[in-house]
Amino acid sequence: MRLHLTVGATRPGTRGRNATIAAFVVLAAMVPAGAVVAADQSVDVSLPYTCTLPSGEVDAAVRVSASLPARVEVGEAIRATDVETSVELSEEAVKKLTEKEGGAVSAATRLTVDVAQGDSTAQALWRGSANPQPVPATGPLTLTTTGDVPTVTGQDDGDLTFTAGALGVDLALTGTTPDSDPAPLTLECTPGKDAAALLATVGVGDDPGGPDGSPTASSTASPSGTPGRDEGTTGDGQDKDAPEVADRPAAEADARPAAPPCKYDDGYPAGPMSLNAYVAGYANVRKQNAAALIPPFCTMLEQGSPEFEPYPDWSGGVIRQHSTGDLYNNGRKESMPFKATFLTFRFMPAEATMVLEQAGPLTVDSLGATDFVFTSTDTYIRVPLVLRVIKLEVDGTPLNVGPTCRTSGSLKSPEPDSAKFPGDHLVLHGRGEQNSGEPATGYQLLSGGPLTGEVTIPAFRGCSNAGENLDRLFTAAVSGSGNYIKQMQGQTCYAVAEVPNPDECTEDRQPLKVPVPER
Incomplete structure (x- = not known):
């Protein structure tokens, strides 16, 4: 049930x-707080x-x-x-x-x-x-x-x-x-x-009461028994004493870190439960004994309806939720470009500019258990991602790697449920816990938090300079298993709220919170 x-x-x-x-x-x-009607x-x-x-x-x-x-x-x-x-x-x-x-x-x-x-x-x-x-x-x-x-x-x-x-x-x-x-x-x-x-x-x-089904000014009576019109309301039928949403203070707007655009538009229209959020973090390259900083990039999410399945004795139950999403960068399903500097083969400094390209559906699956006092939730985000190198400098000298330099397939994580989720893809895991009446800790889809995982970087292909094949060089320097990833997701913005929540969204419905990467 x-x-x-x-x-x-x-x-x-x-x-x-x-x-x-x-x-x-x-x-x-x-349920996103922004989804609640004003x-x-x-x-x-x-x-x-x-x-x-x-x-x-x-x-x-x-x-x-x-x-x-x-x-x-x-x-x-x-x-x-x-x-x-x-x-x-x-x-x-x-x-x-x-x-x-x-x-x-x-x-x-x-x-x-x-x-x-x-x-x-x-x-x-x-x-x-x-x-x-x-x-x-x-x-x-x-x-x-x-x-x-x-x-x-x-x-x-x-x-x-x-x-x-x-x-x-x-x-x-x-x-x-x-x-x-x-x-x-x-x-x-x-x-x-x-x-x-x-x-x-x-x-x-x-x-x-309305000719086109819209609310009329006198359709709702005040619960205190006074009429819901005239002195107590404005001309559009709303209580004139209802709290108004205050504009976000200018100081708060100025304090928001720089971030790329993250807004639904005609090219990427919003759905009924659309959320957007920023993600930022680090990804280790084990062979180089170094980490690449991945600056904030935008994700678009469509939240699914949560479902509750009680235990037979009603002592608690299981909560499931399935959502979908996409990386988003000016109409493309990819991260913002990011740079990583390594000592290639431990002596040659190299700076690579890369992007993560989405190669298939992004899914978010949450599974929680509750006894109605304590609730724990495990969330798994799965997405096939190809790592593309768009620019390379070796010892300060630009090295053209061509337009098709990328991994031969998706980054691959250990999959806890390979029968249900076949194929190569990145898996990030977040765990959240909450005692009744207290703030949640850890990761929640709506409030964000830390997401961690481990990936194998496949061999590279399509990398060349003046006819010289560089695939083996990139593969030897970067590809391999055991690469730890930690990403921080920020607070989501409910992008289609009639009045955007000023604690979660900017006035033009972009996420207000830009996460700080953590190692």
Whole structure:
């Protein structure tokens, strides 16, 4: 069984339901942030909750604020942004939390959000955390948490609703002295009986109110109950108080390292999930006991949909994702030219200018495993690459090598699955790990990171100077096995976002992050 990142039917049984929720959280991390439609409605809902303490029940005022799109296309990912959850506990409740005055409290919240579209339902967990703050001697205590939340995708036309459900509040209390820390507490809270817990409604697909299917100014009601038009909106139907995307600061633009163009155009049009990213690194030439610096070059990627396959007992599952891509240099599928200086045969200095030419499909296959707390992902990038020499200087003297000087075939890496991936090609491997609620480490397709591999450089052919065959010279000096490669991929830019993410893209939709090569 495979579960796509969509609003799916609710499964019977607590364990299956909880695993489905966790699958939403895990898979959401694999969807590009830029793919989430820009927010154009603001959520600000205050709700009465009842929380259970060891000493009894207490009332709490809970406020949830966020930004969400008003309408998306079928299949577009939706993520609530700028999410805040505030929990106000009365003075009476604070006294029940700790009998001693003073100290501080840290909080983490877990808000269950019910997502529904027609007869399909699912649940998402909106997590948040807050820094420690003093416990007041008198008066109420307000705890405000923030955090990222998983995406949800509607697969059919029709409104998709977000409704607040149960809330868990984990409290870590500290006393005035190290030995006076009260025990941690968890408050289990439920909405009041008559609470209107609807947070937001997001239209999915064509808007029946518009003559051409486009959203109308009055089609979306504010979740707080106020009309979504007139004083609260602009003429195009968007909430005038919705946060605007700030322009990238000039200082940040000036700080961006020089890099070749990396932009989709008429010659290389973007697809629905198109990403672009820079890659840079080093490649060893073992025979020369040296490394060649490969400066930043552009890659175009088309991200595939992640799929989740649960274990039979729903204790975790496997995540698979297949994507494709190309090297890109001004319309050609190749790297930027790069130079390498060697002492040929250990005494003759030689500087070669080379490019890596793509000779077949570039694929990106990720395989992850998760227990819904810890997730590890192994990504393999495979691409056949031919090494071409375009210029050579020996001891400072130019040596014409002809227009066809290149390896006789693709660079070849050890292939962990040769039956499925036959033929010669480069294989780069990246591993990423992530604990729930913490930033990922290592390599992820979207955020980038280190990719490593080992290649055999084939014999050269087509190299000649004034009729003299230089193939054997290049082969003897460069070709061979055991050549280590380390490449750094930068943060991807979601190139077709309606509003490019200023933390990931330049204004003209090129990757903002240019990676620094590492050995």
